Each structure stands twice: as structure tokens, then as C-alpha cells.
Amino acid sequence: MSKRRKIVITGATAGIGLALVQRLHARHDIMAVGRKPSEEAADLLPEGTRYVRADHADPAGCAQAIAQGLLKAGWLKLDNAVLNAGIGQVVDDAIEPVDLVRQTLDTNLTAPVLIARALFPWLSKANGTLTLVGSVAHKGQALFPTYAASKAGLNGLARALRAEWAGSVTVQAVHPGPTKTEMHAKAGYDPGRAGALFIGADKMAAMLESAMANGRSPQSLAFVRAWSSVSQMTARLR
Amino acid sequence: MSKRACVTGAYQGLGRAIAQQLHDQGYAVTTIDRSRMDVDTPFDHHTTDLANRAQVDALIDVLARQEPFDMLVFNAGISATGKFEEIDPEAHARVLEVNAVAPISLCAALMGRTRIAQGARICFVSSLSHFTGYPGAASYGASKDAVAVYANSVRKKWRQANDVSVTTAYPGPLRTEHAARHAPEGAKADKRMAPQQAAELILNDVASGKPVSLPGGGAKLFAFAGRLMPALVTNVMRRVIYDKLNRNVED
Numbered sequence: 360m361s362k363r364r365k366i367v368i369t370g371a372t373a374g375i376g377l378a379l380v381q382r383l384h385a386r387h388d389i390m391a392v393g394r395k396p397s398e399e400a401a402d403l404l405p406e407g408t409r410y411v412r413a414d415h416a417d418p419a420g421c422a423q424a425i426a427q428g429l430l431k432a433g434w435l436k437l438d439n440a441v442l443n444a445g446i447g448q449v450v451d452d453a454i455e456p457v458d459l460v461r462q463t464l465d466t467n468l469t470a471p472v473l474i475a476r477a478l479f480p481w482l483s484k485a486n487g488t489l490t491l492v493g494s495v496a497h498k499g500q501a502l503f504p505t506y507a508a509s510k511a512g513l514n515g516l517a518r519a520l521r522a523e524w525a526g527s528v529t530v531q532a533v534h535p536g537p538t539k540t541e542m543h544a545k546a547g548y549d550p551g552r553a554g555a556l557f558i559g560a561d562k563m564a565a566m567l568e569s570a571m572a573n574g575r576s577p578q579s580l581a582f583v584r585a586w587s588s589v590s591q592m593t594a595r596l597r
Numbered sequence: 598m599s600k601r602a603c604v605t606g607a608y609q610g611l612g613r614a615i616a617q618q619l620h621d622q623g624y625a626v627t628t629i630d631r632s633r634m635d636v637d638t639p640f641d642h643h644t645t646d647l648a649n650r651a652q653v654d655a656l657i658d659v660l661a662r663q664e665p666f667d668m669l670v671f672n673a674g675i676s677a678t679g680k681f682e683e684i685d686p687e688a689h690a691r692v693l694e695v696n697a698v699a700p701i702s703l704c705a706a707l708m709g710r711t712r713i714a715q716g717a718r719i720c721f722v723s724s725l726s727h728f729t730g731y732p733g734a735a736s737y738g739a740s741k742d743a744v745a746v747y748a749n750s751v752r753k754k755w756r757q758a759n760d761v762s763v764t765t766a767y768p769g770p771l772r773t774e775h776a777a778r779h780a781p782e783g784a785k786a787d788k789r790m791a792p793q794q795a796a797e798l799i800l801n802d803v804a805s806g807k808p809v810s811l812p813g814g815g816a817k818l819f820a821f822a823g824r825l826m827p828a829l830v831t832n833v834m835r836r837v838i839y840d841k842l843n844r845n846v847e848d
Contacts, residue, residue: 419686453754454709457657457702461650464701468743469693472736476689479682497746504750505701508743512697515742518730518827522835523681 361597363387365437365485367425367478369415369471370444372400374540375492378564379441384408387596390432392425392444415444415470416462422473429481436484439571439596442471442513443492447506449548460505467509472516479528488529490571491517495536495579502548510534517576529574536581538563569594599625601714603666605647605700606673607640608632610773611722614796615670616640624668629656647673647699648691657706665714666707670803671700671744672722676737678779679845688847689736696740701747708755716760720803721748725769725816728823730831733839734779752808762806766799769816781841790815 364387370376371391380391384405391404394414404410411428413421429437445467448459455463475489482489496503497510517532524530537543537557543550550557558566558581566580572594602619606612607628620626620639628640631647645656674696677688700721707713724731724741731738748765755761770776772789780786795812802810811817823830 418690422686452758453751455705456709457654457706460702460705461698464693464698464743468697468739469690472689472693472739473686476682476684476686499746499749499752501750501754504747505705507750508697508701508747511746512693512739512743515727515730516735516739518831519726519732519735519738520681522730522732522831523735523839525835 361386361595364439364596365434366390366439366441367392367429367437368441368443369393369413369425369474370492371410372403374542375535375538375560375563375567376441376443377403378560379443379567380408381405382561382564382568383596388434390428390434392428415466418465418470418473421470422477425474426477429478434481436487437478437481438485438487439490440474440478440482440487441490441492441567441571442474444470445492445494445506445509445542447503447542447546449502449546450504453501453504455505463505464509464512467506468512468516471513475516475520479524482528483524486527486529488531488571488574489520489524490567491530491532492567493532493534493577495534495581497534503546514577521576531570531574531576531578533567533570534577534579535563535567536579568596572596599623600667601625601627601664602668602670603627603629603660604670604672605629605703607642608634610775611768611771611792611795612670612672614792615672615800618793618796618800619668619670627660627663627666629673647695650694653699653702657703657710660707661710661712663712665712666717667714668718668803669704669707669713670720670722671704672720673699674722674737674741674775675848676734676775676779677845677847678734678737679842679847680733681735684736684845685847691848692736693740693743696737697743697747700744704747713759713761718762718764718803718806719748719755720764720766720799720810721745722766722768722799723748725767725819725823726834727767728820728830729827729834731838732831732835733842749808762803762808764799764803764807764810766802766810766812767816767820768795768799768812769819771795779846781838782843783841
């Protein structure tokens with residue numbers, strides 16, 4: 360019998376986050392976090408999923424809202440936190456408007472930093488795992504320089520916290536490759552025929568679950584891995 | 598007309614040394630810092646708190662009305678050291694704002710308004726921790742990784758478009774007031790490089806348009822070891838820094 364885990368997932372109303380909720384909700388207790396209004400989220404999420412509305416554009420308020428959600432739900436500890444929420448926008452000539460720079464770093468980096476700090480008491484009680492969802496773009500990408508920078512920041516956060524919290528909370532950075540989600544359309548990017556090579560969000564969620572179970576860091580979650588390793592796709596969180 | 602340079606965090610430490618050397622090389626130097634400069638300095642100084650978005654916006658408006666820069670050094674940085682979960686959230690947010698959001702915003706805004714000259718040299722000051730991890734200064738490490746990868750992201754495009762070079766500098770601990778405040782008690786300052794020496798090495802690399810500047814043999818060795826064995830070196834950092842931190846320093 361595998362145990363029923365308590366899991367927080369941010370960015371849970373679309374893309375990889377939603378696919379992960381759908382994959383895990385039957386076996387575990389999920390608290391989904393998103394910025395959509397509750398009624399809209401209820402239509403998207405599996406029935407019975409707890410939902411906290413929190414906007415990452417306000418990092419401090421977002422961290423507070425999640426902590427309050429945990430208190431309200433009476434959760435005393437947390438086995439997993441998957442900080443997956445992220446935004447990006449494609450630009451020309453690698454020049455971004457200042458507002459985009461700020462929104463991207465607030466949402467993708469400052470918010471996860473503050474959420475990680477806020478969740479520490481819950482995660483450490485369960486010897487839990489903090490999963491920071493980065494991107495294979497974390498080494499640099501001219502199409503969305505600040506997005507790449509934000510994901511590099513998450514990678515750096517994971518390296519530091521993994522050492523700081525060793526023995527208490529497992530910290531990992533995982534870097535998904537191109538995935539079939541709404542993000543590319545939102546970001547103003549048309550992958551063209553290359554889009555056919557993108558992994559489905561459900562397969563990415565499966566790889567993510569496997570990564571959460573093995574706790575290694577950093578890990579790239581790319582299609583080569585999906586097709587080369589059946590175990591990657593079938594591993595389960597226990 | 599003399600060439601124009603802009604240096605952030607120029608009140609003291611590495612930034613001051615860089616501003617002084619650029620002035621000595623004949624640049625007209627614009628300096629930015631939250632501290633006021635003495636009146637007898639040869640710089641065009643702007644007192645701006647880079648943690649404050651309204652002040653950054655105002656600064657962008659002022660600089661946008663001036664002639665383009667030929668040299669920009671984004672050096673300003675603060676830290677918050679201690680146990681990650683014990684540091685005030687506002688201090689973490691301020692570190693990310695000053696070290697990552699502000700330099701990227703400033704650079705993108707000046708580039709967008711063509712205030713960066715054809716053939717200009719840009720330098721982002723990151724940190725040696727980019728090659729390992731920085732237990733005891735997690736948000737600082739994250740911010741320095743962010744600027745390093747921002748620089749890596751724009752480098753090729755801007756070189757092709759405007760012959761602008763973008764250098765990422767990765768200095769190790771320097772003999773500065775900043776390092777003294779954030780190092781564990783009892784850490785020896787005399788082993789750290791003088792900021793004047795680091796400034797000289799970094800500016801040489803920036804002037805020749807190198808993508809990477811690792812000032813000094815120690816930095817080069819550390820970066821190599823970190824690339825080879827990141828987890829091992831990060832654990833060593835945990836032992837020599839994090840385990841010895843007996844106080845939190847937020848700023």
C-alpha cells in the first residue's frame with residue numbers, strides 16, 4: 360500500500376500543473392494553487408481538489424495565501440510541494456519591455472523563493488520534497504531572456520537549499536523540455552512543425568511524478584528520456 | 598567627445614574601483630548608487646535605490662534623454678545571509694530586486710530606447726557561486742544565476758545586431774565591506790582579492806569583449822572544480838560558510 364500524500368501544486372489550472380493534479384488526485388490529497396477565479400478553477404480541476412486562489416504577480420501575498428490555505432485545511436505537514444507556476448513571453452531581438460521583465464521574475468522566481476520559505480515548516484515536518492519546476496531554457500535562450508534567467512534562478516535556489524536543508528527537506532530542480540501546453544500560444548510562440556515533437560502534458564506529468572519519487576537534482580525531463588525509459592513513465596510516488 | 602560609461606553600485610567596493618578606473622581611462626562616468634557620493638568625485642552621480650521600482654523608472658527616464666552609453670557595468674548587489682527560512686521574506690525579495698530585476702530592467706530599457714551605443718561593452722557582475730551553489734545565501738545565489746543567464750541569453754543576438762558585447766563576470770570573495778559583512782565570523786579578509794585588482798582584470802575582459810570573466814587564478818580554479826563536481830563543492834561551501842554562520846545579515 361502506498362501512502363496518501365499531501366501535495367501542493369502551483370500553476371495547477373493549466374498545462375503541466377493541471378496534468379499533474381489529474382494524475383495524482385485519486386491517490387493523494389492535492390491542494391491546487393492558481394490565479395483563476397475559484398468557479399473557473401472548479402470546472403477545470405478534478406472534483407474534490409482543494410483550491411487556493413493566489414496570484415504569483417504578488418509574491419508575498421501569494422506565499423501568505425498558500426500558508427493560510429494550509430492552515431484552513433488543517434494540514435499539519437506537507438509531503439510534496441511542486442512549484443510549477445510560470446509565465447513567459449517571446450520577444451524580438453532579445454529586448455523585453457520593463458513590465459515583462461518584472462512580471463516574469465516576480466512570478467517565476469521571487470514567488471517561488473517566498474513560497475519555499477513559507478512552506479518550510481510544513482515540508483520539514485514530513486521530511487518532504489520541494490520540487491522547483493524550471494525549464495531546459497535555464498542555460499539561456501534569446502527568445503525569452505528573462506524567462507531563461509528566472510529558471511536559472513530557480514536552479515540556483517535549488518542548489519543552495521538542497522545543501523541547506525539536507526536531512527530535512529529534499530530540494531530538487533527539474534527542467535522540462537518543450538511540452539504541449541497553452542504556454543506557447545500565451546507566450547506568442549508558434550513552434551511550427553517542431554511542435555509535433557513536443558511531449559504531451561500527461562507524459563510530462565508522469566516524468567515529473569517519477570522525478571518527485573527519486574528526488575534527484577537537477578533533472579532534465581525531455582522526450583529522449585520519455586521514449587528511452589519505460590520506468591520513467593511508470594514510476595509512482597509512494 | 599569622451600566615451601560614456603555607466604556603473605551601478607559605485608559608492609564603494611568593486612563598483613567604485615571600476616568607476617574610478619573607467620574615469621582614469623578617459624570615460625565620462627555616470628554612477629548609480631543608493632548612497633550619495635561625495636561632491637568632489639568626478640562622476641555624474643544618481644542617488645537611486647534599485648530596490649524601488651518607481652526610482653528605477655525615474656532613472657530610466659533620465660538616462661533615456663542622455664547620449665548613449667559605450668560601457669555599462671551592472672555591478673550593484675546586496676545579500677541576505679543566514680538560514681534561508683529565518684531570513685525576512687522582504688529581505689529575500691529585496692535581494693532579488695536589486696541583484697536581478699533592476700539590472701535586467703535597466704539594461705533592457707536602455708537597449709529598447711537605443712541608449713546603448715553600437716559596439717558598446719556590457720558587463721553583468723554575477724558571482725563564483727554560479728558554478729556551485731550558495732548555502733547560506735540562497736536568494737543571493739539565485740539572483741546571481743539569473744543575471745548570468747540573462748547575459749548568456751542576449752549575448753549572441755546583440756553581438757549580431759549592434760556589435761554589442763556582453764560579459765558575465767564571476768568574482769569570488771573580495772576585500773570589500775560587503776564581503777566582510779556577509780562572511781562567517783573569523784573568516785580571513787587578507788586572502789580575498791583587492792577590489793582594484795578585480796576591477797582591472799574584469800575591465801580587461803570586458804574591453805576585449807570576452808563572454809566570461811573569471812578574475813584571478815583562484816576564481817578560475819574554483820569555477821573549474823564547481824563545473825566538474827558541483828555537489829561536492831557545494832557541500833564544501835556548506836561546511837566552510839553555512840555551518841559557521843551564527844547570525845543573519847539582511848542587506
